[in-house]
Amino acid sequence: MSILISDEILDSVRRELKGALSSVQIITAYCKEPSFLHLDGYIxxxxxxxxxxxxxxMDDILKGSTDFSIIECGIRAGWQVYICFDLHAKTYIIDNKRGLIGSxxxxxxxxxxxxxxxxEIATLVDIEPKDVEKINKLFDDAILIDSALLRKLKSQINAVGKNGQQEIYSWDASITTMFNPHIDTLFSYELPEDFNLRNGEYFSFLDETYNGDIVKFKELFRWSNAYLWLLAILKENKGCLYFGTLAEKLHNILISDPKPYRRDVKQxxxxxxxxxxxxxMEEIVIDRPNYSQRISLRK
Structure with missing residues (x-):
């Protein structure tokens, strides 16, 4: 295994794509049409x-980080195109045997x-069967684009600007609720530490400094693994759990070395x-009908 930097990454991706026999999978936070067509041309x-x-x-599209046209471009070129709103990975997988993983x-x-x-930096690695399972799970949790969803995405992106200006844009609930990831594990660093929510405060679990824009901060938090896990675990338990039971479920899913004490998990x-x-957060209701907090999905 060797470290690849900048031009070496492109050379390696081209070489691997040329040698592909049965499958190619590209996982990328941002994607531009000219770059995608450049890669597709080597397959x-x-x-x-x-x-x-x-x-x-939606913000990625409006800021130009990703081209909206990449969906139709990919479909025309024979690709299945998936979207996933919490994605940060950049991985190029060839024949489920080799993968280029990096930034x-x-x-x-x-x-x-x-x-x-x-x-940028990356490395080329051998893909093992257990890795293939993880890769497939990423796609299983994502949303496969079909013609109906494409029309809905187009309608919402075309409507931007007609309802006034705002700091941050996102797809509406008819789209975002289609994304239902299965968070099987959490690390302690993916949960918030004690905080004051004041200007200039750094939230390491989001890698974000709070600047007073609560709308933007809420949107970032909405796609954090911790919040997605909470929504999913409540759905699995009829929409309601008490603090003690929820703390136990959090303890069971946490991966750390060493595993946190239960009192730390409660904190x-x-x-x-x-x-x-x-x-x-609009999706969650927190109350205290007796002595313990009750956490529920808003009906």
């Missing part, structure tokens, strides 16, 4: 399985195509619920 016609997974947040998005700057280049959960309360 021979005998490769029948081609899958693209892109983050595709390079499928964009000109990410892959050093043209003049504007980022300094982690308390921090999470406190942030939900301060942000006024």
């Amino acid at each position: 021979n016609d005998g490769v029948k399985e081609k899958r693209l997974l892109v983050r595709f947040r 390079a998005n499928a964009t000109n700057s990410g892959l050093s195509i043209g003049k504007n280049r980022n300094m 982690m959960l308390a921090n999470l619920l406190s942030l939900i309360d301060k942000l006024g």
Whole structure:
């Protein structure tokens, strides 16, 4: 295994795509049409399985990080196109045997195509059967684009600007609720620490400094693994759990070395619920009918 930097990444991706026999899978937070077509051009016609997974947040489209046209472009080129709103990975997988994993998005700057280049780093690794299962799970949890969803996405992106200006944009609930990831594990660093929610405060679990824009901060938090896990675990338990039971479920899913003490897990959960309360997350209701907090999905 060797470390690849900038131009070496593009050379390696091209070489691997040329040698692909049966399948190619590209997983990228950002994706630009010219870069995607450049990569697709290296794949021979005998490769029948081609899958693209892109983050595709509305803000990514409006800021130009990802091209909306990548969906139709990919479908026309014979790809299955998936979207996933919490994606950060950049991975290129060939024949489920080799994978290039690193920081390079499928964009000109990410892959050093043209003049504007980022300094990226990656490595080429062998893909094992257990890795294939993880890769398939990413696609299983994502949303496969069909014609009906494409029309809905187009309608919402075309409506932007007609209802006034705002700091951050997102797809409406008819789209976002289609994304139902299965969070099987959490790390302690994916949960909020004790906080004050004041200007300049850094939230390491989001890698974000709070600047007073609560709308933007809520949107970032909405797609955090901790919040997605909470929504999913409540759905699995008829929409309601009490604090003690929820803390036990959090303890069971946490991966850390060493595993946190139960009292620490309770504090982690308390921090999470406190942030939900301060942000006024619409999906969750927190009350205390007796002595223990009750956490419910809003009906």
